[in-house]
Amino acid sequence: MTAVATFYTMYKRRPVGKxxxxxxxxxxxxxxxxxxxxxxxAEHLGVGHNEPTAxxxxxxxxxxxxxxxxxxxxxxxxxxxxxxxxxxxxVDVLDRLERGEEVWSTRGPRIRNFDATERTxxxxxxDLATEGNSVDxxxxxxxxxxxxxxxxxxxxxxxxxxxxxxxxxxx
Amino acid sequence: xxxxxxxxEHWNDPTLYTLDGYRSHGGYRALATALKSxxxxxxxxxxxxxxxxRGGAGFPTGLKWSFVPQNDGKPHYLVVNADESExxxxxxxxxxxxxxxxxxxxxxxxxxxxxxxxxxxxxRGEVPNAIRKVAxxxxxxxxxxxxxxxxxxxxxxxxxVVHSGAGAYICGEETALLDSLEGYRGQPRLKPPFPAVxxxxxxxxxxxxxxxxxxxxxIIDRGVDWFRQFGTEKSxxxxxxxxSGHVNRPGIYEAPLxxxxxxxxxxxxxxxxxVDVKFWLPGGSSVPMLTAEHLDIPMTYEDMAAAGTMLxxxxxxxxxxxxxxxxxxxxWLEFYKHESCGKCTPCREGTYWITGxxxxxxxxxxxxxxxxxxxxxCNQIAGRSFxxxxxxxxxxxxxxxxxxxxxxxxxxxxPVDETFDPRASYVFAEAAAR
Ligand SMILES: Cc1cc2nc3c(=O)[nH]c(=O)nc-3n(C[C@H](O)[C@H](O)[C@H](O)COP(=O)(O)O)c2cc1C
Ligand code: SF4
Ligand code: FES
Numbered sequence: 028m029t030a031v032a033t034f035y036t037m038y039k040r041r042p043v044g045k046x047x048x049x050x051x052x053x054x055x056x057x058x059x060x061x062x063x064x065x066x067x068x069a070e071h072l073g074v075g076h077n078e079p080t081a082x083x084x085x086x087x088x089x090x091x092x093x094x095x096x097x098x099x100x101x102x103x104x105x106x107x108x109x110x111x112x113x114x115x116x117x118v119d120v121l122d123r124l125e126r127g128e129e130v131w132s133t134r135g136p137r138i139r140n141f142d143a144t145e146r147t148x149x150x151x152x153x154d155l156a157t158e159g160n161s162v163d164x165x166x167x168x169x170x171x172x173x174x175x176x177x178x179x180x181x182x183x184x185x186x187x188x189x190x191x192x193x194x195x196x197x198x
Numbered sequence: 199x200x201x202x203x204x205x206x207e208h209w210n211d212p213t214l215y216t217l218d219g220y221r222s223h224g225g226y227r228a229l230a231t232a233l234k235s236x237x238x239x240x241x242x243x244x245x246x247x248x249x250x251x252r253g254g255a256g257f258p259t260g261l262k263w264s265f266v267p268q269n270d271g272k273p274h275y276l277v278v279n280a281d282e283s284e285x286x287x288x289x290x291x292x293x294x295x296x297x298x299x300x301x302x303x304x305x306x307x308x309x310x311x312x313x314x315x316x317x318x319x320x321x322r323g324e325v326p327n328a329i330r331k332v333a334x335x336x337x338x339x340x341x342x343x344x345x346x347x348x349x350x351x352x353x354x355x356x357x358x359v360v361h362s363g364a365g366a367y368i369c370g371e372e373t374a375l376l377d378s379l380e381g382y383r384g385q386p387r388l389k390p391p392f393p394a395v396x397x398x399x400x401x402x403x404x405x406x407x408x409x410x411x412x413x414x415x416x417i418i419d420r421g422v423d424w425f426r427q428f429g430t431e432k433s434x435x436x437x438x439x440x441x442s443g444h445v446n447r448p449g450i451y452e453a454p455l456x457x458x459x460x461x462x463x464x465x466x467x468x469x470x471x472x473v474d475v476k477f478w479l480p481g482g483s484s485v486p487m488l489t490a491e492h493l494d495i496p497m498t499y500e501d502m503a504a505a506g507t508m509l510x511x512x513x514x515x516x517x518x519x520x521x522x523x524x525x526x527x528x529x530w531l532e533f534y535k536h537e538s539c540g541k542c543t544p545c546r547e548g549t550y551w552i553t554g555x556x557x558x559x560x561x562x563x564x565x566x567x568x569x570x571x572x573x574x575x576c577n578q579i580a581g582r583s584f585x586x587x588x589x590x591x592x593x594x595x596x597x598x599x600x601x602x603x604x605x606x607x608x609x610x611x612x613p614v615d616e617t618f619d620p621r622a623s624y625v626f627a628e629a630a631a632r
Binding site for chain 1: 200201202203204206207209210212214215224282283284285286287288290291292295296321322323324325326327329330331333334337359360361362363364365366367381382383384419420421423424427428436439440441442443444447448449450451452453465466483513515517521525526529530533536537539620621623624625626628
């Protein structure tokens with residue numbers, strides 16, 4: 028058990044608190060401003076890497092690349108995306124959470140809390156798939172340019188079938 | 199070369215992630231076609247298409263499938279590698295969030311082809327929003343009879359399990375992923391036996407990347423000739439390129455393999471503030487970096503290899519001249535050190551030592567002797583470690599030294615943050631004030 032629990036970064040062996048705050052400080056995010064975002068949050072919360080705040084409200088972690096480098100610098104709240112943050116907007120998110128205001132992921136649902144996300148992961152599902160917007164302008168960047176320039180993929184032919192074993196249905 | 203949205207074509211339809219939305223654009227047509235055919239014919243089609251794995255290594259997909267022994271009496275498994283944790287890679291997660299049914303349809307067709315009745319989608323745990331989207335797609339497909347018993351009356355049965363990872367880059371390595379899926383520490387296995395013969399629970403298993411599998415419905419639906427209109431002889435098809443870094447419009451750009459970085463840069467609005475490209479990596483931190491000299495090389499498996507690098511995940515990271523290459527490399531090595539699974543000595547110890555020495559350079563305390571020490575350390579890891587993570591860790595430094603030796607020289611006396619003001623690289627204006 029311990030061998031497995033200590034191997035994986037996401038298994039926490041002490042309480043995380045209400046909200047897990049991740050700041051990507053892998054190279055691309057870090058250089059594009061993630062280091063400054065991390066510093067601003069650490070200063071604001073008065074904690075360092077892998078530390079909870081005294082009131083149990085937040086837990087701060089420097090995290091690795093979140094597969095969202097197009098949206099750098101990236102922060103996560105309870106592992107939901109907070110894309111394209113700046114030191115100011117990142118701290119503002121924390122303030123709003125602390126005041127109990129409704130906060131939405133930039134590409135996903137409303138922020139709940141860390142425990143709720145852990146349940147999502149344990150069951151690999153929840154009922155929030157229809158909530159929020161998961162596709163943003165950066166994910167549509169190429170599609171948008173292609174539309175502007177009148178570009179598209181070659182036309183779709185009449186349905187084909189995996190030949191040769193069903194020759195009767197070919198084309 | 200033009201942009202050619204295929205997997206991304208309908209991402210601006212906010213209902214695409216639903217079954218009805220996906221079906222309204224022709225979704226699940228390929229599944230019906232495949233089920234009316236037979237498994238070997240599907241494998242033959244994918245082989246003929248020339249599709250190569252989009253997870254980084256570019257292995258021919260149809261060939262991989264054909265290694266699965268038939269009529270062996272054992273259960274077969276399909277495992278989708280949705281661990282996307284390579285620094286710089288950011289295309290599988292968007293595919294799953296925007297077009298999850300393309301993956302699910304691909305999983306069903308692939309399982310049919312390799313005669314698997316169980317498929318697993320292993321998604322990194324740090325992205326719950328990708329997990330819930332795929333889980334939702336699986337549920338909807340099951341409710342519609344596209345997963346389960348006797349799919350579309352074909353007699354083919356399939357169950358799909360969505361599994362969350364728990365934060366370990368090494369679990370993207372295919373055999374470590376299998377150990378993780380079985381409930382153990384995710385550490386690589388000795389090969390051979392290869393997973394196609396003895397994989398999950400010692401049974402024949404195909405492991406493919408998300409984007410690879412998402413290609414399958416389009417190939418089956420539109421055919422080999424259509425598919426081969428894109429790309430080159432050795433690198434056919436289209437690619438979901440994710441362009442990040444100091445470009446004006448970072449994001450997802452789908453284009454044929456063979457497009458150049460210069461063309462992609464143009465579509466991405468050019469470099470921020472017109473500042474020059476300093477270095478860029480075609481596909482993740484594990485492939486050697488290139489410079490502005492290499493912007494016109496076609497982005498194919500073969501041309502990138504000829505240029506001394508790799509296409510990798512096909513997710514270029516572009517850095518401008520405000521960036522310290524020493525700092526970039528140090529940060530990547532800190533990542534590899536953290537993610538080394540500890541199984542073999544060259545990687546476990548080597549990443550520790552390289553990182554320590556690089557951190558001295560970052561603070562301006564490197565020495566000429568240590569420039570050589572680092573080269574020596576990298577040579578000790580490359581080719582001597584148990585899995586490709588070790589080789590990857592030995593990659594950034596030699597490439598950086600080749601093009602930017604002067605920066606390592608400077609870092610023997612001056613901290614890199616003095617030579618390169620970090621604030622100049624930030625993408626937000628408030629940097630200057632802090
Ligand atoms: C350290 C390491 C991490 C990897 N991470 C991933 C990953 O996140 N996703 C992926 O598809 N392949 C990853 N790979 C490559 C896989 O081992 C494997 O080659 C790939 O999933 C095969 O799929 P494909 O043939 O469809 O590309 C990784 C390899 C290594 C050595
Ligand atoms: S090379 Fe690194 S990650 Fe791979 S087995 Fe060895 S220690 Fe583990
Ligand atoms: S480097 Fe931060 S999301 Fe990739």
